Each structure stands twice: as C-alpha cells, then as structure tokens.
Amino acid sequence: MLKVGELAALARLTVRTLHHYDSIGLLRPSARSDAGYRLYDRDDVARLHQIQALRVLGMSLADIGLYLDSPEASPLAVVDRQLAAVERRLREATHMRGQLLRLREALASGASPDLxxxxxxxxxxxxxxxxxxxxxxxxxxxxxxxxxxxxxxxxxxxxxxxxxxxxxxxxxxxxxxxxxxxxxxxxxxxxxxxxxxxxxxxxxxxxxxxxxxxxxxxxxxxxxxxxxxxxxxxxxxxxxxxxxxxxxxxxxxxxxxxxxxxxxxxxxxxxxxxxxxxxxxxxxxxxxxxxxxxxxxxxxxxxxxxxxxxxxxxxxxxxxxxxxxxxxxxxxxxxxx
Known part of the structure; x- marks a missing residue:
C-alpha cells in the first residue's frame, strides 16, 4: 500500500491532484491508515494509470470518469488507446528528428537558420x-x-x-x-x-x-x-x-x-x-x-x-x-x- 505522497512522487503528480481525484470520485483510495492517511493498492494504481493515459489523450476528467465506469472500459482498451497514441508520437518524433538533423547540418556548415x-x-x-x-x-x-x-x-x-x-x-x-x-x-x-x-x-x-x-x-x-x-x-x-x-x-x-x-x-x-x-x-x-x-x-x-x-x-x-x-x-x- 502506498501513501498519497508516495504515489504522487512515483506518478510525478502533486498530492493536490490525487486529493482532487478523490474528491470528485475519480480515484478513491482503497483504505486509510489508523492516522487517517490515504492508502492506495495495486488496483488503485492501475486505475490511476488509466486516468493519466486518458488525460494525455485529451479527455476531460468528467469524460474519463464516465468512460472508466462504462461497460466498454477495460485496462486492455485503455492500453490499446495509449499504444496508438505513443505510435503517433513516435512518428511525430521521427519527423522532428529529421528536421533537427537538417537544421544541425545547416548550422554545421555555417548557415544561420532562425529556429x-x-x-x-x-x-x-x-x-x-x-x-x-x-x-x-x-x-x-x-x-x-x-x-x-x-x-x-x-x-x-x-x-x-x-x-x-x-x-x-x-x-x-x-x-x-x-x-x-x-x-x-x-x-x-x-x-x-x-x-x-x-x-x-x-x-x-x-x-x-x-x-x-x-x-x-x-x-x-x-x-x-x-x-x-x-x-x-x-x-x-x-x-x-x-x-x-x-x-x-x-x-x-x-x-x-x-x-x-x-x-x-x-x-x-x-x-x-x-x-x-x-x-x-x-x-x-x-x-x-x-x-x-x-x-x-x-x-x-x-x-x-x-x-x-x-x-x-x-x-x-x-x-x-x-x-x-x-x-x-x-x-x-x-x-x-
């Protein structure tokens, strides 16, 4: 089980973000410690992965909540969507790499492109x-x-x-x-x-x-x-x-x-x-x-x-x-x- 601060650090999020997810019912911790601290288990972390993956894809938090609670949602479906997005970004990165290589070549030859x-x-x-x-x-x-x-x-x-x-x-x-x-x-x-x-x-x-x-x-x-x-x-x-x-x-x-x-x-x-x-x-x-x-x-x-x-x-x-x-x-x- 992870405390909220530990999960925030591992996920590169703020504690405030996880508290907000809890307050709107998007990601509720599975348990609390005797001292009242939020505690997250493996299933909670898996749901957080789906939330963040869908956020990167441009979904609003309201739409993410509706999607994850719908019958068609599943970890596999979310991972498939994320993979498709990663493939697209790889293509974009490859294109950018080509541009940068051309710019480097121009700079190395003494030209001054305005980049x-x-x-x-x-x-x-x-x-x-x-x-x-x-x-x-x-x-x-x-x-x-x-x-x-x-x-x-x-x-x-x-x-x-x-x-x-x-x-x-x-x-x-x-x-x-x-x-x-x-x-x-x-x-x-x-x-x-x-x-x-x-x-x-x-x-x-x-x-x-x-x-x-x-x-x-x-x-x-x-x-x-x-x-x-x-x-x-x-x-x-x-x-x-x-x-x-x-x-x-x-x-x-x-x-x-x-x-x-x-x-x-x-x-x-x-x-x-x-x-x-x-x-x-x-x-x-x-x-x-x-x-x-x-x-x-x-x-x-x-x-x-x-x-x-x-x-x-x-x-x-x-x-x-x-x-x-x-x-x-x-x-x-x-x-x-």
Whole structure:
C-alpha cells in the first residue's frame, strides 16, 4: 500500500491532484491508515494509470470518469488507446528528428537558420506541463514571454561564467548576481508564491531536463544556491548572533535541500485542506517546526530575531515559495483541535 505522497512522487503528480481525484470520485483510495492517511493498492494504481493515459489523450476528467465506469472500459482498451497514441508520437518524433538533423547540418556548415523561438518553446513545454495547467502557463511570464526566456538565458550565461571563472559564492560579484537572480525569479513568476514553489520543485526533480533545455546544470544550480545563501547570510547577520548564523550554515549543508520538497508539500496541502485540520496538515506542520528548530534553535530571542528579519527583509523569502499565507496555514495546523 502506498501513501498519497508516495504515489504522487512515483506518478510525478502533486498530492493536490490525487486529493482532487478523490474528491470528485475519480480515484478513491482503497483504505486509510489508523492516522487517517490515504492508502492506495495495486488496483488503485492501475486505475490511476488509466486516468493519466486518458488525460494525455485529451479527455476531460468528467469524460474519463464516465468512460472508466462504462461497460466498454477495460485496462486492455485503455492500453490499446495509449499504444496508438505513443505510435503517433513516435512518428511525430521521427519527423522532428529529421528536421533537427537538417537544421544541425545547416548550422554545421555555417548557415544561420532562425529556429530559436519555436525550438525553445517546443522544448520548454515538455517539462513545464508536468507542473502547471495550460491556464497557469498563460499566467507565467517565465514560460509565456519569449523576452523573459531570453533574459533568463543571459542570466544562466552570467552565472556559468562566474562559476567557470571560479568566482567564490561569497564574493560581492556572486552575491550581486544572486540578488539579480532572485529579483528576476520573483518578477517572472508574477510574484506568485505557489508558482515559485512548483518551479523550485521542477528544478530539483528535473535536473537532466533543466540542463538539456535551459543550460542549468546541477553544478550551476548549486553555485546559485550557494551565492543566495551567502547573500542572505549577510542580511541575517544584522539580526542574529554569530552562533545562530553558524547553526543555520550547518543546517543548510545537512538539510537545506529538504526545504524545497517540504514547501511544495505544504503548498499542495493548502489546496487540499484549506482549513488545516487534517492529519496530513498537522504532520507537515510538525515536520516544519522540527526543521525550523534544527535551523534556528529554540531560544526565544533568536526565534524572534529570525522572524523579525524574515518579515523585514524581502530577499530572505524571495523565490522560496514561502508567503504569509503559508505561515498562517502552518500556525493553524499547529493549533490543537
């Protein structure tokens, strides 16, 4: 049996999506644990495969529900339809490969075909659509605006140049670059913390795609994160004593990578359980508090200073996906029922 988070990770879906499928009766978990967590068995996973296969084929959720509950539906029929679609996509991919080979040949010979706009759009779609709906993508400048994508290509090239020149993340040049990166990210996600959280998840989970499609290698992402950490450390130093800064640095080395997934999970849960009364919300709040205490400690003065810094300095939260709405949600989840 799989918990909802485990199934979401394996299926490359969000927890919110599985909760939605449950709420509309499309995919109900076969059981729940003693603590109230959704549990999915083999038949549930098989049904989810059929749902996702039909979604890829363009069916609406309402039509998928009607189809799967109809007499003519069967796993075999769905797999046959999916195979036909895959065969079609293979033919399309073969055609695209031929086009790209011709373009490569032209480029290798010194010609300059104008392919950047349509090719970059084609590539970007494949990764973004795992994390955003079509309506959301229209609201996301980072995806929908070619000028924004060009700006980000320039930022990637700047970061790569700093990294290859071995400019230390703690240098003023690297910290200045980190500030521009954060400001561009805030601007190009439309100031939407939910969008920022999902893009952070995408960058963490889709490293190969990020490198192939955007030039953002894992090494570059590590460099950017290190520069951002140095930039934020300078700001925190105005509020926190040295021993707390050292504790935060240690936490960052050991557990910093865990925050992206935790923030994403809380965002998903905010949509699934707005009242913050369910066991999943409480479990996430407990995990958040444990991470926070490992990072800052439990001294009331340090905690208050950290919160003051976070509330007063926009750069400390910028691009993280953390907003006042999330912090309020976590406080409510931690309040005894």
């Amino acid at each position: 950047s706009d349509w090719l970059s759009t084609l590539e970007v779609m494949t990764v973004y659509e795992h994390y955003f709906t079509k309506d959301e993508l229209e609201q996301l400048p980072l995806y929908s605006d070619p000028a924004v994508r060009a700006d980000w290509q320039a930022l990637v090239e700047q970061g790569t140049g700093l990294m290859r020149s071995q400019v230390a993340p703690s240098s003023e040049a690297a910290k200045s670059f980190a500030g521009r990166w954060l400001e561009a990210f805030r601007r190009d996600t439309g100031g939407n913390e939910d969008f920022a959280s999902r893009i952070n998840l995408m960058a963490a989970r889709e490293q190969q795609a990020m490198q192939e499609q955007f030039g953002m290698s894992p090494e570059l992402m590590a460099y950017v994160l290190a520069a951002v950490a140095e930039l934020r450390r300078d700001v925190y130093a105005r509020y926190l004593p040295h021993e707390v800064l050292e504790r935060m640095a240690r936490h960052g080395r050991e557990h910093g990578h865990e925050w992206t997934g935790l923030i994403g999970a809380v965002r998903e849960q905010m949509g699934a359980d707005p009242a913050a009364t369910g066991p999943e919300a409480r479990a996430l709040a407990r995990r958040w508090m444990a991470m926070f205490q490992d990072m800052v400690g439990t001294d009331p003065a340090a905690v208050e200073a950290f919160r003051l810094a976070s509330a007063s300095e926009p750069v400390l939260r910028m691009g993280s996906g953390i907003g006042d709405d999330m912090l309020d949600y976590l406080r409510r989840a931690m309040t005894p029922a």
